[in-house]
Amino acid sequence: MAPNSVVVTLEKAENISLIEVNDPSGARSKFQEKQRSASPKQFTWLLLLKAHRAAACIPWLATSLFTVFGLVKKRIASSDSNEEDPRYKGRLYVFIKVFLAVSLIALVVEVFAYYNEWDLSAVNPWEVPNLVQWCYMSWLSFRVEYVAPMIVTLSKFCIVLFMIQSADRLVQCLGCFWVKLNRMKPVVEGEPFDIEDGSSFPMVLVQIPMCNEKEVFEQSIGAACQLDWPKDRFLVQVLDDSDDELCQRLIREEVLSWKEKGVNIIYRHRFIRTGYKAGNLKSAMSCEYVKDYEFVTILDADFQPNPDFLKLTVPHFKGKPDLGLVQARWSFVNKDENLLTRLQNINLCFHFEVEQQVNGLFLNFFGFNGTAGVWRIQALEESGGWLERTTVEDMDIAVRAHLHGWKFIFLNDVRVLCELPESYEAYKKQQHRWHSGPMQLFRLCLPQILSSKVSSCKKANLIFLFFLLRKLVLPFYSFTLFCIILPLTMFIPEAELPAWVICYVPIVMSILNILPAPKSFPFLMPYLLFENTMSVTKFNAMISGLFQLGSAYEWVVTKKTGRASESDLLSLAERESKNQNEDKIQRRLSESGLEMLEKMSEQPAAMKSKKKKANKIYRKELALAFLLLTAAARSLLSAQGIHFYYLLFQGLTFLVVGLDLIGEQVS
Numbered sequence: 001m002a003p004n005s006v007v008v009t010l011e012k013a014e015n016i017s018l019i020e021v022n023d024p025s026g027a028r029s030k031f032q033e034k035q036r037s038a039s040p041k042q043f044t045w046l047l048l049l050k051a052h053r054a055a056a057c058i059p060w061l062a063t064s065l066f067t068v069f070g071l072v073k074k075r076i077a078s079s080d081s082n083e084e085d086p087r088y089k090g091r092l093y094v095f096i097k098v099f100l101a102v103s104l105i106a107l108v109v110e111v112f113a114y115y116n117e118w119d120l121s122a123v124n125p126w127e128v129p130n131l132v133q134w135c136y137m138s139w140l141s142f143r144v145e146y147v148a149p150m151i152v153t154l155s156k157f158c159i160v161l162f163m164i165q166s167a168d169r170l171v172q173c174l175g176c177f178w179v180k181l182n183r184m185k186p187v188v189e190g191e192p193f194d195i196e197d198g199s200s201f202p203m204v205l206v207q208i209p210m211c212n213e214k215e216v217f218e219q220s221i222g223a224a225c226q227l228d229w230p231k232d233r234f235l236v237q238v239l240d241d242s243d244d245e246l247c248q249r250l251i252r253e254e255v256l257s258w259k260e261k262g263v264n265i266i267y268r269h270r271f272i273r274t275g276y277k278a279g280n281l282k283s284a285m286s287c288e289y290v291k292d293y294e295f296v297t298i299l300d301a302d303f304q305p306n307p308d309f310l311k312l313t314v315p316h317f318k319g320k321p322d323l324g325l326v327q328a329r330w331s332f333v334n335k336d337e338n339l340l341t342r343l344q345n346i347n348l349c350f351h352f353e354v355e356q357q358v359n360g361l362f363l364n365f366f367g368f369n370g371t372a373g374v375w376r377i378q379a380l381e382e383s384g385g386w387l388e389r390t391t392v393e394d395m396d397i398a399v400r401a402h403l404h405g406w407k408f409i410f411l412n413d414v415r416v417l418c419e420l421p422e423s424y425e426a427y428k429k430q431q432h433r434w435h436s437g438p439m440q441l442f443r444l445c446l447p448q449i450l451s452s453k454v455s456s457c458k459k460a461n462l463i464f465l466f467f468l469l470r471k472l473v474l475p476f477y478s479f480t481l482f483c484i485i486l487p488l489t490m491f492i493p494e495a496e497l498p499a500w501v502i503c504y505v506p507i508v509m510s511i512l513n514i515l516p517a518p519k520s521f522p523f524l525m526p527y528l529l530f531e532n533t534m535s536v537t538k539f540n541a542m543i544s545g546l547f548q549l550g551s552a553y554e555w556v557v558t559k560k561t562g563r564a565s566e567s568d569l570l571s572l573a574e575r576e577s578k579n580q581n582e583d584k585i586q587r588r589l590s591e592s593g594l595e596m597l598e599k600m601s602e603q604p605a606a607m608k609s610k611k612k613k614a615n616k617i618y619r620k621e622l623a624l625a626f627l628l629l630t631a632a633a634r635s636l637l638s639a640q641g642i643h644f645y646y647l648l649f650q651g652l653t654f655l656v657v658g659l660d661l662i663g664e665q666v667s
Contacts, residue, residue, distance in 0.1 A: 090540070090549075092536075092539075092540050092543070092620065093619060093620045093623065096620060096623045096624055096627065097623055099484070099627060100623050100626055100627045100630065103487065103491065103627055103630045103631065103634075104630055106491045106634070107491075107630055107633060107634050109136070110491070110634060110637055111637070113136060114637050143492055143494065144494055147492055147495075148492050148494035148495045151485065151488060151489065151492055151495035152494075152495045154480075154485060155481065155485045155489070155495060155497060158476075158477045158480050158481040158485060159481070159497075159501055161473050161476070161477040162477050162481060162501070162505070163505075164469065164473070165469060165470075165473055165474055165477070166505060166508075166509055168465065168469055168470070169509060169512060169513075170512065172354050172355060172358050173354060173512050173515065175354075175358040175361075175362060176353060176354045176357060176358055176516075179357060179358065179361060184361055185361075185411075185412065185413065186316060186360075186361075186409045186410075186411060188315045188316055188318065189318060189319040189320065190318055190319050192311070192315050192318075193315065198230040198232065198233060201229065201230050201233045202233070202294045202295060202314060202317075203233055203234070203235075203292055203293040203294050203295070204229060204233065204234040204235075204293065204294070204295045204296070204297060204310060204314060204374075205234070205235050205237060205290060205293040205295070205296040205297070205377075206224050206227065206234055206235065206236045206237065206296075206297045206299065207237045207239055207281065207284055207296060207297065207298050207299070208220055208221065208224055208236065208237065208238050208239060208299050208300075208301060209239040209241070209277050209280045209281060209284075209298070209300065209301070210238070210239065210240055210241065210242070210251070210300075210301035211240075211241040211242055211243075211273070211301075212241075212242045212243065212244050212247050213242070213247070213301035213302070213560060214244070214246075214247050214250070215560045216301050216302040216419075216560045217247070217250065217251050217254065217301060218250075218254055219304055220299065220300075220301045220302060220303060220304060221236070221238060221251075221254050221255065221258065221265075222258075222304075223299075223303075223304035223305055224236050224299060224305070225258045225261075225263045225265060226307050227305065227307055227309060227310050228307040228308050228310070228311060229310045229311070231262060231263065231264060232264065234264065234310070235264045235265070235266065235289075235293070236258075236263065236264065236265040236266070237265075237266050237268060237284050238251060238255050238265065238266065238267045238268065239268050239270075239280045239281070239283075239284050240252075240267065240268065240269045240270075241269075241270055241273045241276075241280050242269070243273070248269060251267065252267050252269075255267040268283075268284060270283060274388065275386075275388030276388070276391070276393075277370075277393060278386045278387060278388045278390075278393035278396075279386075279388050281298070281386045281393070282385060282386040282387075282388065285377075285380070285385060285386065290377070293377060294376065294377060294378075295314060295317065295374050295375065295376055295377060296374070296375050296377050296380070297309075297310065297313075297373070297374045297375075298370070298371050298372075298373060298375070299371055299372065299416070300370065300371040300372075300418070301560070302418050302419050302560045303330075303371050303372055303416050303417070303418045304416065304417045304418070305328075305372070305416045305417075306415075306416075306417075309328070309414070309416065310374075312328075312411065312414045313326045313328060313374045313411065313414060314326075314374060316409055316411075317374075317376060320407070322405065322406060322407050323376065323406070323407050323408075323409060324375065324376050324379030324380075324383075324401050324406030324407060324408065325368060325373055325374070325375050325376070325379065325398070325401065325406070325408040325409070326373065326374045326408075326409045326411060327356065327360070327366070327368065327369060327372065327373040327408065327409070327410045327411065328372045328373065328411050328414040328415065328416050329352045329356075329372070329410075329411065329412055329413075329414060329415045329416070330348065330352065330369070330372060330415070330416060330418050331415035331416065331417050331418070332344075332345055332348070332417075332418060332419060332420050333417055333418070333419050334419045334420055334422060335420060337420075337422055338422060338662075338663055338664065339523075339526065339662055339663070340420075340421075340422065340423075340424060340427060340662050340663035340664075341420045341421075341422055341663075342520060342523055343523065343526065343527050343530050343531075344420045344421070344427065345420065345517060345520065346513060346514055346517050346520045346523065346527050347513070347531075348420075349516040349517040349520075350512075350513045350514075350515075350516050350517075352410075352412065352516075353412065353516035354516060356369075356410045356412075357410055357412045359410075360408055360409055360410030361410075363461065364407040364408055364409075365398075365402045365407070365408055365458075365461075366398070366408055366410060367394070367395045367398050367399075367466070368394040368395065368397060368398035368408075369394060370392075370393070370394030371394075371416075371418075372416040372418075376406075379401050379404075379406045380397065380401075382401075382404055382406075383397060383400040383401040383403075383404050383406070384397075384400055385397075389440075389444060390437050390440045390441045390444065391433050391436065391437040391440070392433070392434070392437030392438055392440070392441055395437065395438060395441055396441055396445075399441065399445055399449075399462065399466075400445075400448075402454075402458070402462070403448065403449065403452040403454055405454070419560060421558055421559065421663075422663055422664040423559065423663045423664040424616075424618075424657065424660055424662050424663040424664075425559075425616055425660070426558050426559040427663065428537055428618075429558070430558045431534060431537050431538060431541065432537060432540070432541040432544075433541075434541075435471070435475060435537075435538045435541035435542050435545070436541040436542065436544045436545030437545060438467065438471040438545065439471065439472065439541075439542055439544075439545030439546040440545045440548070441467075442467045442468075442471070442472075442546075443546070443548070445462075446463070449462050449463060471542070472542060472546070474538075475535055475538035475539045475541075475542045476539060476542065478531070478532060478535035478538070478539070479535040479536055479538070479539035480539075481497075481501075482532050482535065482650070483532070483535060483536060483624055483627075483628070485497065486502065486631070486643070486646075486647070487627055487628055487630070487631030487647065488631075490631040490632075490634040490635045490638070490643065490647070491631070491634055493638055496643075497643075499642050499643075502642060502643060502646050503642055503646065506528055507524075507528065510524055510527055510528045510531075511524065513527070514527065525649075526653075529649060529650055529653040530653060530657075530662075532650060532653075533621065533650070533653050533654050533657050536620060536621065536624060540620075616660045617658065617659065617660065618657065618658045618659075618660065619658070620658075621654050621655075621657045621658030622654070622655065622658035622659070624651075624654045624658075625651050625652070625653075625654035625655035625658050626651070627651075628647050628648075628650050628651030628654060629647070629648070629651035629652075629655075631647050631651075632644050632647035632648045632651060635647060
């Protein structure tokens with residue numbers, strides 16, 4: 001027998017229950033030693049294989065970084081030197097710059113102390129070798145005794161506000177779940193109007209306020225004129241505040257074309273745009289013929305209701321003399337246009353699905369959205385009508401009507417098509433108005449709320465929930481906690497924020513926000529980071545409105561793109577074809593296209609030669625980006641994992657927004 005052979009003896013071969021291996025020469029141990037000797041070689045080859053794969057990613061990473069830096073360089077080079085209105089920077093921008101400068105100095109000192117291994121915690125002050133180390137030791141002592149307690153107190157205050165606001169949001173979500181579970185929704189009392197008897201339909205006024213809305217005026221007027229309601233029972237008011245003569249002519253001719261079709265429509269133009277939208281609506285309601293109408297529908301220039309809009313909303317007023325408003329939900333034609341519109345869609349879906357629906361069903365009150373709603377004219381008149389005192393005239397009239405005892409209904413299943421701002425510039429200005437206006441209104445309405453005859457519960461809901469918690473507390477703690485205190489705690493480790501405040505609770509709240517828009521779950525993290533990025537704009541707007549600063553009174557019309565034009569023209573043609581007017585529609589569209597081309601050719605040469613709009617750079621967001629990235633670098637010295645990743649990604653988000661790389665790009 002060979003010295004390395006192995007004898008295998010099988011007993012009970014039919015069952016093969018026992019195998020005995022005779023290895024007198026130790027062949028098995030030699031084989032195991034051979035395997036062990038081969039393992040290092042295999043491990044080396046495995047490492048080399050992984051290193052090869054990692055090296056293959058280096059060119060891709062280098063190319064990606066080169067592309068990103070090239071895009072950033074191009075964006076900065078093509079930016080406007082006067083990129084941002086000084087009113088949107090102000091003292092907050094100066095504060096952030098000073099904070100950034102101090103943070104950079106602190107980072108240099110901490111890195112120097114770290115690499116020189118200065119451990120001065122147990123050193124006697126009289127044994128410190130030099131003046132520099134003595135100054136550093138004095139700073140550590142001062143930081144522990146005085147600075148850290150103040151930061152801890154402020155952070156605890158913000159955390160309490162954070163948890164209260166989170167609890168409020170959780171309660172609203174539970175209310176929405178209860179509504180869905182029980183299939184609760186407003187119902188129409190009694191039978192609808194008699195279709196055969198046109199006089200049974202109430203008189204409805206349809207108002208379309210607009211200002212230089214070249215992109216969307218045609219589709220909005222067309223949608224309003226196509227409403228399925230007796231022609232002699234509704235009037236369309238086109239309220240034009242445009243200062244562009246070409247736009248005025250186009251809108252006027254559009255109105256005339258519908259008037260020739262038998263639609264009851266009026267064109268009104270104001271030469272002086274006092275009071276912005278509120279002044280426009282107030283002027284229209286002062287017309288003598290308005291007294292003949294019972295309800296008024298308000299549709300902004302980019303809103304296109306379905307033909308059955310009035311038949312789905314107006315019947316809810318029947319048998320409810322205390323009902324003042326029926327609000328419909330918005331639906332967005334461009335929600336998938338870019339990342340910015342996707343993130344806006346998440347916010348607004350939660351607003352309508354949860355906030356408006358729950359408040360409407362359980363409280364009979366919510367903030368009027370300014371459009372896609374039907375008002376009882378009597379409710380407007382008894383509440384004081386449209387006032388020009390704030391930039392949120394819709395919220396103003398809603399609060400005053402609520403204080404006068406009027407009830408509201410929200411219809412979640414009635415949707416009106418509109419569009420979202422596609423550029424960050426337009427979205428930023430819109431959010432500034434939406435968050436400064438409520439604070440103006442709160443200052444003005446607080447005495448009226450306190451002296452009103454409504455119940456104490458309604459007063460408490462208006463003051464503490466509607467205004468303070470949802471309009472003031474939310475932007476305050478978002479900016480203070482995540483943009484100021486968190487980076488500050490990286491340089492003051494004694495005041496470190498717990499991980500559940502930084503990560504777990506915000507993620508849970510973001511998930512709750514996304515539930516009404518389940519298709520947006522892949523955008524959970526971008527949504528969380530972007531909302532924190534927008535907190536600086538909302539905080540600045542809130543402060544402007546609360547203290548009556550200059551930018552709080554500015555009204556900027558949100559830029560429209562007219563994304564729905566093609567689809568709306570097709571749907572318009574389909575609806576007209578049902579009425580056997582296909583030839584007329586095709587001829588009208590062709591004529592309007594020729595007229596548009598002719599009028600565009602009449603524009604002054606100076607307008608045609610106007611320079612392209614330069615890209616914007618938002619310095620406030622850029623300063624916060626560098627501040628958060630500096631704090632992230634400092635967190636590496638303390639080995640704070642979750643804090644580092646949050647600060648890193650949040651800083652990069654601020655960088656992207658500050659360079660205007662989100663939303664519609666300017667070429």
